[in-house]
Amino acid sequence: MLNNLIIFVLAAFLGTEVLTKVPQTLHTPLMSGANAISGITVVGALVAAGMTTGPWSTWIGFGALVVATINVVGGFLVTDRMLKMFGKKEAAPASVGAGQTNGSAD
Amino acid sequence: MKTAIIDLAYLLSAVLFVFGLKRMQSPVTARTGNALASLGMLVAVVATLFLQDILSWPLILGGLALGGLIGVALARTVEMTAMPELVAVFNGFGGLASALVSGAELAQYASGDVYGFGAVTAVTIALSILIGTVTFSGSIIANGKLSGWITGSPISFPGLRVLTGLLLVGAGVAFGVMVAYAEAFPTLARPMILAALGLGATALLLGVLLVIPIGGADMPVVVSLLNSYSGLAAAAAGFVLDNTALIVSGTLVGAAGMILTVLMCEAMNRSLANVMLGGFGGGDGPAAGLDVPEG
Numbered sequence: 001m002l003n004n005l006i007i008f009v010l011a012a013f014l015g016t017e018v019l020t021k022v023p024q025t026l027h028t029p030l031m032s033g034a035n036a037i038s039g040i041t042v043v044g045a046l047v048a049a050g051m052t053t054g055p056w057s058t059w060i061g062f063g064a065l066v067v068a069t070i071n072v073v074g075g076f077l078v079t080d081r082m083l084k085m086f087g088k089k090e091a092a093p094a095s096v097g098a099g100q101t102n103g104s105a106d
Numbered sequence: 107m108k109t110a111i112i113d114l115a116y117l118l119s120a121v122l123f124v125f126g127l128k129r130m131q132s133p134v135t136a137r138t139g140n141a142l143a144s145l146g147m148l149v150a151v152v153a154t155l156f157l158q159d160i161l162s163w164p165l166i167l168g169g170l171a172l173g174g175l176i177g178v179a180l181a182r183t184v185e186m187t188a189m190p191e192l193v194a195v196f197n198g199f200g201g202l203a204s205a206l207v208s209g210a211e212l213a214q215y216a217s218g219d220v221y222g223f224g225a226v227t228a229v230t231i232a233l234s235i236l237i238g239t240v241t242f243s244g245s246i247i248a249n250g251k252l253s254g255w256i257t258g259s260p261i262s263f264p265g266l267r268v269l270t271g272l273l274l275v276g277a278g279v280a281f282g283v284m285v286a287y288a289e290a291f292p293t294l295a296r297p298m299i300l301a302a303l304g305l306g307a308t309a310l311l312l313g314v315l316l317v318i319p320i321g322g323a324d325m326p327v328v329v330s331l332l333n334s335y336s337g338l339a340a341a342a343a344g345f346v347l348d349n350t351a352l353i354v355s356g357t358l359v360g361a362a363g364m365i366l367t368v369l370m371c372e373a374m375n376r377s378l379a380n381v382m383l384g385g386f387g388g389g390d391g392p393a394a395g396l397d398v399p400e401g
Contacts (some may be wrong), residue, residue: 001226004345004353006340011341012356015361018127022366024373028326030130031370033140033191034363035333037123038385040355041146041204041340043154044347049169050160053264054217057210058162061167064206067199070180071171076144077181083137087133090249095214 029082034074042068108157115153115154116351122146123355125256127362143181150351191252194245194329197336201241205306208234208346212302216295228298229367232281234342235302241335243313248329251322254328266319273312280305293332309310324381331378334363 049062129139337360342351
């Protein structure tokens with residue numbers, strides 16, 4: 001428990017340092033990418049669905065596994081689709097970002 | 107030996123997440139950054155699958171296949187302009203998953219097959235149910251505001267703040283009951299399970315009430331904040347399961363998501379408090395929401 005607490009505090013410091021300067025056009029893709037990473041709970045869902053014994057825990061774990069996998073797979077794919085636009089329109093990334101902001105502000 | 111390999115794999119996946127987040131801050135390297143982060147996720151999942159003792163393979167593979175297919179279908183077919191609202195749904199699912207993981211663990215303890223339940227376990231389970239469920243319902247409302255099935259203007263009604271306050275108190279009571287009955291559990295299982303369900307239901311309503319007073323134009327900031335919450339919910343689930351991958355990576359993305367949220371607010375010349383309390387501020391509330399010529 002104490003070890004976990006130490007890991008938690010250090011990871012929190014690391015997390016606050018990892019992002020420094022994010023251009024505004026990348027805010028939405030980065031949010032999307034960070035969302036996919038927060039799907040790490042899929043590991044917990046695997047443990048809950050695959051390693052528990054009772055019927056309740058197994059089926060609740062199965063539900064967790066399905067929604068967590070949607071989050072992870074869909075999250076990384078949709079982030080990749082957003083970022084693909086930056087590769088194509090290297091010259092005008094600002095207009096791409098503006099398009100997204102409009103979409104998100106609807 | 108086995109646990110050492112799993113922990114090293116989890117460490118590798120956390121390192122890949124850090125590199126991925128770093129590279130996602132520049133347009134040139136962002137796509138490889140996302141690829142690195144997804145590789146990190148693959149490492150964590152494969153390590154868990156092959157090195158822990160999976161009891162029910164068909165269930166696991168079925169769940170991964172079903173979730174994967176739905177995820178691919180949604181991500182492939184969504185319109186470019188509708189992506190932020192899809193991210194909101196995905197994020198809600200992540201929060202829900204963390205709450206369910208803790209629920210499953212509680213059920214496992216209740217069945218009497220696992221021992222060692224204590225007040226600390228109760229606190230971590232209650233935290234991940236609370237944060238995960240608020241994330242879920244809040245994200246669904248954010249999706250509604252972005253895609254238009256809920257009006258984008260701030261929704262408020264007399265007594266909204268009182269109701270929110272009452273729900274907070276209710277959540278606190280349910281939380282307290284869970285901790286108070288920790289020693290008696292699972293011999294006396296009913297109060298614990300009822301309190302956990304009550305906490306989930308209260309948190310579900312709380313997530314709705316926290317997001318409806320915020321204007322549609324501010325939803326990207328709200329989704330980013332909820333994303334930070336879903337990282338913390340994953341970390342709380344990690345404490346429940348004693349799993350380093352969840353604690354390290356959940357906390358990492360929880361903290362990074364919070365920084366990103368602040369950066370997004372700064373880009374709009376707003377403070378986070380201003381965004382969150384936009385519709386709450388009584389007389390000057392709506393004005394605060396209308397400062398920004400967006401949407």
